[in-house]
Every structure is written in structure tokens, then in C-alpha cells.
Amino acid sequence: MKLNKKALLAFAVASLCGMSAHAALGPGDGDKDDLTKENVQPTLADFFSPVSKNVAKPDAKGFIRRWLLLEPIDKPNRSNTVFTDSYIRENFGQQYFPGQFTDIPTDGKTERVGEQELKWHAFDATRFNVKLFRFASGLEKQVYGVLFWAVTIIDCPEDMPNVRLAVGSNSASMWWLNGEEAVILSGDRRMVVDDVMSGRLNLKKGKNVLRGAVINGPGMSDFCVRFVKENGEPVTNVSVTLSK
């Protein structure tokens, strides 16, 4: 598929300008006012930058911004009302590509899913939410009737018991921590911070693999993810990496 040259150019410029560093910004921290660009088509660089060499941390509110994202799998759905719990489990449970639940992909790796040849991209999100819709549109991929896969790794300096995974997604999604199901968001959803929390989880000392799958029919796909402590405070004293 032909790439959007204008978008890629802007993306490259933004990268050179160092937008990739995690500025520890969350909504309310100054990044949202910049979004109001009337009558301007958004670019990939408005939402993503290539992964920097800096050690990534969650932002000030704990949102995880460094991700490996797979280009969207074609999954036609005319309406999001079909995303019942059983639909989600059945459709996220099936294998689309080898190593789907076990491997840590690398930037640029490709997966064959049916007739599709899909590539993994390592990105830092420029905002608290990972705008999958703009990830897809910026790469000139389909934006509706899609299934996205996302992977990241949380590197903990110590065991962190009794934390919760807090997720908001548009639309339905499902998340696994270290291979175990952590949380499911069913139905026709909009992305809301802390929409659904997992039960109490343990982040072990060292690397913890977090995987997610987000499905959408006619919606504007995105998600936001953070870990929160028992007292509701975000977990920020961890590193986020993309290599095992």
C-alpha cells in the first residue's frame, strides 16, 4: 500500500526534533491544547514518534506510552454492539499469527495474517492515549473493521504486589499480563481513563510482558493503560522497554 509521504515527512521531522522523549505529560499537563488544529488533517507525527534511546518511564499520571503495535488486522464489523464478552473471548482467543501470546516482536517484524502482511512498529505515543486510529490512518492502513495487537514490557525494580491494570479502550479490548488474562472490556466502548480495572495483580521484579488486543468496527480506535496502586496512585517508578 502506498504510504502517505506527507505524513511520513512530518513524522521524520518530528523525530529529528526529539519529540520522542517521554515528556511525562498527561492530559492537563499541557499537551491537549496543542491538539486544537482546526481544519488540519492529523498526521502520524501528531500522535506517535519513533522510540527514542532514552529509558522510557510512564508519564506523570502513570500512562504507558511506549508500545509495539501491529498494523491492523482486517476484522469487519459494521457495528460495535456485537462485542459481547463471549465474542471477545472467542475472537481474541484464536491465533492470527504464530507466537501471538508468547513472542516479543521487534520493530519491523512482519506477520502474515490470512492474506495480509502486517508489520510491527515500535512507537512512543505523544499523548497519554495510544491513538490506534491515527496509527492506522498515518500508515494508510484501514481504520474501520480492525483488530490491533499491542505489546510492551514493564521493568520493575522490585516486586509490586496488589497493583491494578487500569484500561480504557475504544472499542472492546482484552489484556494479558505475563500470559495471564488481566482484564476484558466488552461492548461498544469509548476510551475513558480508568474505565475498567483488573483485579489485584503482582508486578514481579524484572520484566513483565503486557499484551493487549483492541477491536473496532466503525469507531475511532485508541486505548490508555496504566498501573495503579492500592491507594489509587499511579505506578511511575518502573521502566518501559520493548525488548525481553
Place this chain on the structure above:
Amino acid sequence: MKQYKNIIKGFGALVGIMLSQSAMAQIGAPFIHDPSTIVECDGKYYTFGTGGGGLISEDGWTWNSGAQRPGGGAAPDALKIGDRYLIAYSATGGGLGGGHAGRVLTMWNKTLDPESPDFKFTEAIEVAKSIQDEDCDAIDAGLLLDPTTGKLWLTYGTYFGHIRLVELDPKTGERVKGNKAKNVAIDCEASTMMYKDGWYYLLGTHGTCCDGGNSTYNIVCGRSKKVTGPFIDNVGRDMMEGGGRMVIAGSGRTWGAGHFGRYVVADGIEKMSLHWEADLDQGGRSVLAIRPIIWKNGWPIGGELFKEGTYEIESERRGYSLELVVDFVRMNRGGGMFGGGGFGGFGGAQRPANAQGGAQRPANAQGGQAPAGGFPGFGAGAPGAGAPQGAQRPANAQGAPGAGAPAGGMGGFGGFGGMGGFGGGAAGGQAQRPAQQAAPQAQPSQTLADVIQDWPKDEIRVRMADYMGRPHQRWTITAVPEAGGYLGGPYYKIIIAGTNRALAATADKDVTSVPRFTGAPEQLWRIDQCTDGTYRIMPKAVPGTDEELVLMSAGDCTPTLGKWDFSSDNCKWNFKDMSKDITVR
């Protein structure tokens, strides 16, 4: 999801077949989608919807098609500024699966009455737009005239990206020159704003639209001290993070609440307009709804339409109950405090069986209604628990009637000046009940038949007193469909349960009860839930005056009519559902 808006385009202009309608819904043919904020013009109410038409109502309760708005498109809003009406609407085909190039337009009219010779819209002008693929969909206009600054604000947008805020010129309806849009929310649509007590509230609709009885559409809000936000919800989430405190969602037989609009009726009386995506009682169609706004801890929530039923009408002033001025008829005393049935004789004629201590009772208090089965051993031995003056009880306290005492047997207790002497021995209380004594039986409530024969047959005045669940205190409130209504409700009759005796306003600005409900305006009552959750009760008319007066407390026990004052508890009432109060288990 706006892709469905074309499907329902013109919806508001349709005149549907009248289906069975409950008192919970606007009547007439209130079929509309995306209603604009209700506006009053020359004594009539108007709301416009997606498509080109809208609804008109002469009383705020019966709505029919007839409002006219050129331009088609989606989801307009309306606002009166000075002596003109500003309409904002969107010319777009918006939709998440479709195009997002939209335009928000404004236009003026001197009147909203299409029959008026002055009815002529100005040429629509564009005030905001969205291109095909930006993170905004320029539809769903919402207008706010800031009461603190006189500035005019417009919000617009859908789930596709952001809700945006721009400033308009209140004189021209044009975009203020140089004004830059500001993103204020995500993941909602049908936004609008309102101001109250130093806060700006941004309202939006979340959930699934346009799916009939499956629609999860619901209205949420955040607030800010600044008109430009950030708008934060009750748990500290920015609406730019998807935050929002629930204002109203579907319930009962109506589902999918969307497109909030606020209408201030009077100080402390506010209404919200919205549509239900599906009213199951009206074929699952999208209908106009009008609900009270209640303010709870600084947040707006949807109140309920008044539900027909049998109620205690309780004053907010003192908590006393509206009742007929008739003799209080005592009930059998029952077991009272000690469960044996002998205690009731202490009471004065107007007292319940377990009322205040006997120290305040007259010596000749009647005990005539005490049932047989007085407490065994009653009065013999040490004072019972709770006997405040038992130690001073005269010697003749002993020998009070015991088991099987005839009615009135406890009358002699009245002079003891206390509740002493109950104990029935050191163990006292129920420990003395013989093993063979049957378990307590349910005691029937007093019924209308028990007392009505002694009531006057003509006018009976009303007052307030302790609520005791008696027939002269139970009011059945039902809608009177042929009497029309007001913004958000039908007129009601308020009658003593089981009778046709009706509460009525009088020419001397008081209230009374008349033996028969006739449907006269002074017997019809408007019931509005106030912003604090209490109620205003107002006669449709007061004989001999055009003044708008409400039912109020002149004293703790004295009702009257007076001018509405939201700051005074004298003007407020509560309804306590007593439908089950007459049930005998």
C-alpha cells in the same frame, strides 16, 4: 453514531400514530431525535430536531410537529438573545463510518411561530467547520450565553475526535474574529454548556446511539471555573480523558438519553430536555423527554417525573403531614412497647400507644380501647425498664389490671405520673409471657371505612400534623389527562385515598378539601420537583386572582397559598409513598 442520522433525517417532521402513552411521557406526537434546548416564544414552547422540523407545545406537556427550521442537517440548538432567536445547526452527513466534513451554521428569527408574519430566518452563516479527516466532526451544536460576561459560546463535535469550543458574537451570531477553537472533551457528542453558581458545566452524551431499546446513550458532565475548561468530573477526570459524571441514563421503559438542554422555569425549578432513543411504550421510537434537574453537591442529576400513587404529603418546614381537619380516631393499642397489649391505656386520646411517657398524661387518661390480654402480673413488683418516676409511684399503683383485664382496665395508671409499675416482677417484659401465649398477630391498619362515616359531608379544611398513616392523611394523586399540563408534567388531582374528596385552592388564598373532584382549575395541581429534590405544589388557578401561588406552610400545622420562594422551606413539600401503608401482612 452519526451515520444513522441520515436515516432519521426528517424524523421530527413525522406525525406518528398515537400509541398508548403513559403519564410518564410527553403526550401528543413527541417524536424527535436530537432535540434543541426548549425555547419559549409568545407563550408556546419550541424544540427543533435532526432533519428540518421540530415540535410545538402550547403547555409544555402536549407536543406535536409544526416547528419549522430550514437547512435540514443535524442536531440544532436554539437560544433566545434579547428579542430574537438564534438557531445553530449542522449541515453535514457526519458519521463515524462516513464523512466528517461538517459545517455549523447560525441564523436568526424574530419569532419561532411559523404562523407569525414576522417568521423569517436570516441567511445562515458558517461559524465552524471540519474537514473530511480531522479529529472533529462539526455537528451537534450547543449554545451558551454566559450570564456573567454576556459572551456567546458554541460547542460542537462527536465521538470522532474532540468536542470543540468557539466564541460567537451575540449580536451577529458570527464567529468572533480571530477566535481559535479549543478542544474541551473527547468521546462524546451532543455537547452543550450551562452555568450555575460559579461553575461552567460541559455536558455531553456518551454511549451507543440509534439502536432502539439497545441504545446505551447517556448524558454526563464535567465542570470548570473557567468557561474554557478544563472540565473535570466528580472523580477528578478531565473530559479530555473521557471523564464525565452521569446526569441521566435510561430506565424503566425508556432507554438511551441524549442531547441535553436546560430550561430554567423559576428559581429552584429547572428542567432538562432530552430525547429517549427508544420509548418502549411508543413503539420504541425516539421521543422528547422533559425531566427535572436536581442539583446534588454541585452536580446536576435527572429527577423523576412525578409518579401517580398514594402519598403522605409532608411539609419540608416541619415534616408534618397534610391532613383533613377531622377527629383523630384511635386504633387498638396493640402490644406497644412491652408487647403485651396493656400499655396503650396510658395515652391521651390523641396519642399513639407507645407515645411519650405517662408523666405527662392526665390522671383520667382513657384506657378504654385497650384490648383484652393485658400483661400478666402487670404492675406488681418492681418498676419496669424505662420507668422514669417509678420510684415515686404511689402505693396504689399496685393492683393494676392484669391478664385479661377488660378494656379500660389500665386507665388507673394514668395518674401515676410515670411508666413505672410495668415490670410485672423483677424479670419484667416478655419474659413473663406464658409459654402458651400465641405469637403476636399482625394488627390491621385503620381503614377508610373505619372512620369516614364520621367525617363531614361538605367542605373539610386541611391542616398539617404528625403523620400516622390514617385515612385522612393519605392522598391519592393521579394525572388528569384532559386538563393538559405544563413543562414536563400533566396536571394532577389530589384526593383523599378511596374517595373523590379533592384538595382545592380557595378564593381567600388558602386550601381546603371539597367533597367531589369536578376538574375545576382550582382542583388541579402542578407538581414540580425542585433542584434540591423537594417539590413545589401549585394550583392551576386560584379563584379570583391571576397570581401564581403555591401551597405553603404558614405555620407548622397551617397550610395556605403564597408566593413561591425557593429559599424558604415553607414552600417545599415531600411525597412519601404510602401505597403499601395500608397493606395488612
